[in-house]
Amino acid sequence: MSETGNRLDQTCNGTLPHFQDGENIVDFVLAYEDKPEMAERRKTFERNLEKAEGLKVESERSEGIHFTKIHVPPDILARYCEIMRIKIPIAEQKISTCIKKPIKGKSHNGLTASLRKVLPQRIIDFLGLNPQCKTAILYEYSREKGYLFEKDPLKSIPASVRTSVAHYILNRTKSGENEGSLEDIGLTKLLKDGVYQDAYPLHLDHPEEAQQDGKLNQPEKHWDRQRLLKDWASMVHWIKLQPLNEIKDYFGENVAMYFAWQGFYTNMLIWASGAGLLCLLYGLVTFRSDRVSQDICKDNSTIMCPQCDKLCDFWRLGDTCTSSRLAHLFDNNFTIFFAFFMSVWASVYLKMWKRYSSYIQYQWGVRDYDAQVEPPRPQYLARLRSQNRKNPDDPEGGPADAAATATQQDNKKIVLNTLTGKEEPAPRFWTHKLPSLVYSYSVILLFIGLAVAAVFGFVIYRMSMLTARHIYGDPQVASNRRLLFSLLAAVIDLALSIALDYAYNAVAVRMTNIEYHRTENEYNESLNLKIYLFQFVNYYSSIFYIAFLKGKFPGYPAKYNRILGFRQEECDPGGCLMELCIQLATIMIGKQTISLIREFTIPYLLSKYREQTTKTSSSNEKETCRNLWTNYSLNKWTDRCVFDDYVKMVIQYGFITIFVVAFPLAPVFALVNNVFETRLDAKKYLQFYKRSIPKRVRDIGMWYDIMDVIARIAVVSSAFIIAFSSHFIPRMVYMSVVGKNHSDEGFLNHSLARFAVKDFQQGVAPLVTKFSDLTECRYQEYRNPPGADRPYKRPLIYWHIFAFRFAFIVIYQNVVSIVQGLVSWVIPDTPTHLREQIKREQYAINQFIISEEKKKVKEKGDHAMQHQHMNGLTTQNQVE
Numbered sequence: 001m002s003e004t005g006n007r008l009d010q011t012c013n014g015t016l017p018h019f020q021d022g023e024n025i026v027d028f029v030l031a032y033e034d035k036p037e038m039a040e041r042r043k044t045f046e047r048n049l050e051k052a053e054g055l056k057v058e059s060e061r062s063e064g065i066h067f068t069k070i071h072v073p074p075d076i077l078a079r080y081c082e083i084m085r086i087k088i089p090i091a092e093q094k095i096s097t098c099i100k101k102p103i104k105g106k107s108h109n110g111l112t113a114s115l116r117k118v119l120p121q122r123i124i125d126f127l128g129l130n131p132q133c134k135t136a137i138l139y140e141y142s143r144e145k146g147y148l149f150e151k152d153p154l155k156s157i158p159a160s161v162r163t164s165v166a167h168y169i170l171n172r173t174k175s176g177e178n179e180g181s182l183e184d185i186g187l188t189k190l191l192k193d194g195v196y197q198d199a200y201p202l203h204l205d206h207p208e209e210a211q212q213d214g215k216l217n218q219p220e221k222h223w224d225r226q227r228l229l230k231d232w233a234s235m236v237h238w239i240k241l242q243p244l245n246e247i248k249d250y251f252g253e254n255v256a257m258y259f260a261w262q263g264f265y266t267n268m269l270i271w272a273s274g275a276g277l278l279c280l281l282y283g284l285v286t287f288r289s290d291r292v293s294q295d296i297c298k299d300n301s302t303i304m305c306p307q308c309d310k311l312c313d314f315w316r317l318g319d320t321c322t323s324s325r326l327a328h329l330f331d332n333n334f335t336i337f338f339a340f341f342m343s344v345w346a347s348v349y350l351k352m353w354k355r356y357s358s359y360i361q362y363q364w365g366v367r368d369y370d371a372q373v374e375p376p377r378p379q380y381l382a383r384l385r386s387q388n389r390k391n392p393d394d395p396e397g398g399p400a401d402a403a404a405t406a407t408q409q410d411n412k413k414i415v416l417n418t419l420t421g422k423e424e425p426a427p428r429f430w431t432h433k434l435p436s437l438v439y440s441y442s443v444i445l446l447f448i449g450l451a452v453a454a455v456f457g458f459v460i461y462r463m464s465m466l467t468a469r470h471i472y473g474d475p476q477v478a479s480n481r482r483l484l485f486s487l488l489a490a491v492i493d494l495a496l497s498i499a500l501d502y503a504y505n506a507v508a509v510r511m512t513n514i515e516y517h518r519t520e521n522e523y524n525e526s527l528n529l530k531i532y533l534f535q536f537v538n539y540y541s542s543i544f545y546i547a548f549l550k551g552k553f554p555g556y557p558a559k560y561n562r563i564l565g566f567r568q569e570e571c572d573p574g575g576c577l578m579e580l581c582i583q584l585a586t587i588m589i590g591k592q593t594i595s596l597i598r599e600f601t602i603p604y605l606l607s608k609y610r611e612q613t614t615k616t617s618s619s620n621e622k623e624t625c626r627n628l629w630t631n632y633s634l635n636k637w638t639d640r641c642v643f644d645d646y647v648k649m650v651i652q653y654g655f656i657t658i659f660v661v662a663f664p665l666a667p668v669f670a671l672v673n674n675v676f677e678t679r680l681d682a683k684k685y686l687q688f689y690k691r692s693i694p695k696r697v698r699d700i701g702m703w704y705d706i707m708d709v710i711a712r713i714a715v716v717s718s719a720f721i722i723a724f725s726s727h728f729i730p731r732m733v734y735m736s737v738v739g740k741n742h743s744d745e746g747f748l749n750h751s752l753a754r755f756a757v758k759d760f761q762q763g764v765a766p767l768v769t770k771f772s773d774l775t776e777c778r779y780q781e782y783r784n785p786p787g788a789d790r791p792y793k794r795p796l797i798y799w800h801i802f803a804f805r806f807a808f809i810v811i812y813q814n815v816v817s818i819v820q821g822l823v824s825w826v827i828p829d830t831p832t833h834l835r836e837q838i839k840r841e842q843y844a845i846n847q848f849i850i851s852e853e854k855k856k857v858k859e860k861g862d863h864a865m866q867h868q869h870m871n872g873l874t875t876q877n878q879v880e
Contacts, residue, residue: 017202019058019069028070028166030187031198031632034061038195042068045175045190053169065197065632072166077154080165081141087365088157089136090845091150137841138365147852148845158249160694163201167693170199188520200690203631204250223250225686233682238675248364252694255685257360258642259678261700262649264356266674268349272342272656272667279338279664283329290328292727295748297321305557305755305777307570309764314771317752317778327578330664331726339661339718340816346657346711347820350704351827357699358830362838366698427516440511444530447504448537454500455541458493460564490586493542497587498594504534524639525702532647532706539587539651543659546580547721556781556792558759571780576725580662588655588666592673595648600680603635603688610635634690641689645681646703649674653707657714661721719812723805727751733801752778756786 017026032042046068049055056071072080081088139148150156170187175195190196204224223231223246232243242263248256288294302317361367427433508530517523554568555561561568571579611633652673656666685692723729727747734747755777757765776786782798784790 017069019056019071024056024058024071024073025162026069026202027072027162028170028199028201029631030068030070030196031065031200032068032196033064034066035194038193041175041190041193041195045173045195048173048175049169053173055166055169067632070166070170072162072169074154076169077157077162077165078141078143080168081154081157081161082143084165084168085140085369086157086161086164087138088141088149088153090139090148137845139845145849145852148849159201159204160249160252163691164252164694164696166201198632198636198690200631200637201693203686203691225250229683229686233679233686235676235679238679242678244360245363251685251692252696253364253366254695254697255642255692256364257697257700258645259682260357260360261353261703262645262674262678262681264353265349265649265653266671266678268345268352269656269667269671269674272345272660273671275338275341275345276660276664276667279332279334280329282334283332286332287325287328290325290332291744292731292748293321293324293328296324299748302749302752303771303774303777305779306764306766309567310767313766313769314774314777323578327581330581330662331577331728333728335661335664335726336722336728338664339722340812342657342660343711343715343718343816344819344823346707346714347823348827350708350711351823351829353704354829355827355831358834361698362834366696367838369696369698433516436515440514443507443511444534447500447507448534451497451500451504451534451538452541454496455493455545458489458496458542459545459569460566487582487586490542490583491590493583494587494590497538498591500538501535504538505531508534520639524643528643528647528702531643532650535647535651536654539591540654540658543580543584543587546576546583547659547662547717547725550576550579552724554781556753556779556783557755557764557777558761558792560761560764577662577721580659580721580725584655584659584663584666585669588652588663589669592652592669596673596676596680599644600684603684607634607688631690635688637690637692641685641692646700649677650703650706650710654710654714657710658717659721660714661718662725715813715816716809719809722812723808729805729808730801733797733804737797737800751780751782753781753783753792754785755779755792759786759792 018024019026032038046057049070050057054073054076056073058069058071060067060069139145141149141153146153167187172186174185175190187196187199191199205226223243228243228246228250231237232247242259244256244260244263247259296317299317303314304317306312306314358367508527512523512527512530515526517526550569550571553561554570652670656670660666730751731744731747734750735742735744738746738750740746757775757777782795782801783792784795786792
């Protein structure tokens with residue numbers, strides 16, 4: 001077998017992907033179809049990669065799809081690491097060890113040390129009780145400061161840096177011959193025009209024998225896909241901390257930052273879950289001592305007014321015994337303390353994430369990173385070109401006459417980019433940019449209005465279904481069936497929300513394409529904001545309705561408030577909190593479950609389909625073997641992959657903060673979901689998607705600001721839910737003003753108004769009733785009895801309760817705001833010892849650089865003096 005054949009067999013056995021010479025590692029792959037009309041541009045691009053940029057390029061042809069392999073030579077890698085300001089470790093022996101103290105995320109005191117001796121290793125890892133290992137000191141690579149680094153510093157850089165450098169060069173290489181043209185620059189333009197079908201870095205699969213034989217540089221530091229699948233993506237290690245540094249080295253900072261935030265958020269959910277379980281436990285312990293539910297269950301004499309017109313009969317208060325007891329599990333005296341805890345928890349979580357992310361930024365060397373100047377998007381330039389053509393009938397924009405030329409010059413706008421110093425085309429604000437924004441956001445607002453209309457239709461559906469409650473049969477089981485009806489309505493609402501979500505995503509992409517976004521970052525931020533705003537309205541609207549509108553303005557039997565002829569829904573005597581809990585639990589748990597299944601199965605099925613339908617090899621066995629490493633059949637990686645995971649987690653964060661008062665177990669279900677989510681996301685990225693193109697980031701970007709806004713909304717929401725959807729305030733007012741010995745005895749009877757059957761509104765009284773000789777029924781409102789001076793009007797106690805509700809909202813918000821302010825003041829964004837460590841390192845590095853530069857100057861001076869002395873001796877000898 002030939003030498004080339006041996007290398008191909010090694011490739012089949014899982015070695016690193018190389019060129020056919022067996023030496024140059026493949027850093028990037030370009031896949032293309034053999035289209036004659038695209039061949040010239042492709043050849044020009046690849047020729048510029050080789051001649052102008054110094055990359056090594058090798059083509060590999062097969063049936064259907066062909067591949068161009070890219071390798072970045074060491075000298076080019078060094079040059080671009082310096083241009084891109086990549087930070088690499090400083091040689092340990094070069095800097096004094098006094099600054100190499102380990103950075104600790106927590107003070108590991110005697111209690112922590114004792115816990116590390118007692119607890120199992122998995123629990124220790126999960127709680128983060130192990131002190132962090134010493135991290136390398138990073139410094140921007142510079143060829144002139146080679147004395148700072150190891151003898152061959154680029155050998156130890158991770159694969160993500162090589163990929164970043166390759167992608168950086170590919171996006172800045174010309175594919176045409178026109179000098180100064182922005183439209184023929186970059187790989188993105190070629191992908192859009194179909195010159196290449198795909199472009200991606202390869203997954204790395206290091207064989208065990210290569211690691212054992214020492215063929216890989218520092219394999220213990222650079223994990224491959226198989227080790228990540230085994231030690232990170234496996235559910236066996238669900239309780240262990242994630243290898244964030246290794247994830248960063250493989251995928252880059254953008255993906256690693258998502259998993260770092262997700263892991264931190266999941267750990268913080270432990271405290272929220274504990275508080276939610278305590279709230280539930282308190283409800284269970286006080287289950288039989290709750291006065292309201294006990295009074296409801298023991299009451300067999302109180303007759304309630306019908307809950308729908310004509311078809312519904314009167315019913316007994318005791319029929320709602322089950323729902324009132326279940327409501328007490330979440331609506332109890334501990335609820336207010338739980339709401340306060342969750343409001344403070346949200347603030348502490350955000351502050352602690354900033355603190356934790358400062359360690360990550362320090363370890364990854366991105367504390368002072370700022371986004372590089374981005375080139376214009378090809379789509380942006382193409383739109384400007386199409387609008388600035390001199391003759392619409394001329395695809396090349398050739399002038400038709402002098403008038404057309406003058407019109408083109410009038411429409412064309414050129415601006416100076418102050419960052420790059422180059423002139424670029426730009427759209428005119430009044431004629432191009434503003435109309436596109438107005439049109440785009442008009443459509444977006446239309447779809448948001450459609451989501452609100454869907455909730456309105458959902459409300460009408462609920463109201464109409466209540467008119468058919470007579471089919472439930474026995475009134476004693478009507479309450480239980482009403483809970484089932486609430487569950488069914490929540491499931492329908494969830495299905496409708498998911499359908500609207502799918503439709504809107506396509507519309508959001510199309511509308512963002514219409515807008516003029518110069519850079520890819522601007523485009524992604526605009527798209528992300530649109531999608532999140534819609535999902536916020538789509539998934540939260542029905543919950544907001546039940547929390548703040550349902551049962552608040554129903555009217556009374558003599559004058560019901562109606563919408564499209566339907567009576568507004570009323571809450572059970574136990575309150576609306578139970579139904580709010582059902583709605584929230586169904587949507588939250590259902591959305592998480594569907595997302596888990598969808599995000600794992602769909603990429604798997606798509607990758608299998610592509611694997612079966614894509615022809616990347618010929619009948620030649622060796623060529624078939626050689627193409628196995630191309631990863632072409634895997635799903636294409638886009639920025640939307642990480643975004644979809646971010647938005648899913650942030651929507652979940654809204655569930656457990658804005659509405660957590662209604663469902664204290666929401667953090668528990670979120671915690672369980674995230675444990676699976678982390679490992680399944682890891683498996684999905686490693687097995688079903690091409691390896692991501694690494695991007696450097698400092699933090700999680702706009703998502704932190706969104707969560708900060710959600711945390712502020714959550715404070716207001718919790719205050720309003722407790723004040724208006726719970727019995728807490730009315731019961732407190734009753735105990736203070738009316739109750740004997742400041743107890744809640746008689747509160748239930750006090751909260752039910754009386755109504756004379758003879759005063760029923762026309763068409764409301766039941767046509768058939770089992771209650772004969774009934775003169776009076778009760779309904780849940782604060783109104784005067786029929787025999788009072790002002791029958792059915794609001795009594796004074798109602799206004800007292802109303803005033804106390806708003807007073808509670810104001811006091812609650814101010815107390816929480818003060819505590820949140822104290823948290824922000826007490827917890828600094830960057831720990832003091834970390835700031836001191838950074839200063840010590842910077843001082844030591846500067847001192848070392850100064851000393852080395854002095855040595856270089858002295859050596860140059862000595863060399864110059866020696867050279868001058870030698871010249872003098874030569875001149876003297878010549879004279880003699």
